[in-house]
Amino acid sequence: MIRTLRRYEFSAAHVLARSDWSDERNRAVYGKCANPAGHGHNYRFELTLEGAGPSGDALDAIVRSRVLDELDARLLNREVAAFRLVVPTAENIARHIWDTLCVALEPARLTCVRLIETGNNSVEYFGS
């Protein structure tokens, strides 16, 4: 079995808050991450791919057009449709990247999206 691990970076701002909750409740659940003015991260993510499929420049072009162009230098809550109603937690961003790329990368099999939010926090999503 040969696996490809390919890494990308983007910078984005987010607010962890639900629009259907009060400021107090958002502050209680999400703490300082609920600041309505937003805060930002240099996100990195790593795709694990198995089997034949797009690689090199072709892989990068797919990821750029479908993920990086959508997320880089954005305020995720306001500028990315997927996060209008879904809170852009690291977990939900990883799932969004998976949902965006899974079919686009066929016939390669996407087996993991690892999203690194800070040097100390990361999540991994395997499609379920």
Add this chain to the structure above:
Amino acid sequence: MLITRRMEFSASYRDASGATLGHNWELEVTLAGPVDGETGMLIDLKDLKSVLEREVEARFDHRCLNDDTPYFRDRAPTPERFASLLFELLDKALPSGLLHRVRLSPTRDLTIEVTR
């Protein structure tokens, strides 16, 4: 979904020859579970951080594993035993079954990984 929190702490210990050594230990704690549909989080990282502060930092940071903790009075604090102990302590402190893996690195060249 997996979520991983990384931390460092400093602790000393005596090896089999009686020499005292110290490391900046790097600890990676990984939890596995479903994402809460309401909050979009597997666990509140603030809660995970406070568990790590209580269970790891408060017990071991700037301590001598042999003298300042009760766990290694009668047995040598090998990295394997220390990693297993951290897994046990964190497994008890976290919501049931959530702990997936502990990775403990005494130096950048050695990592001990403990899973269930």
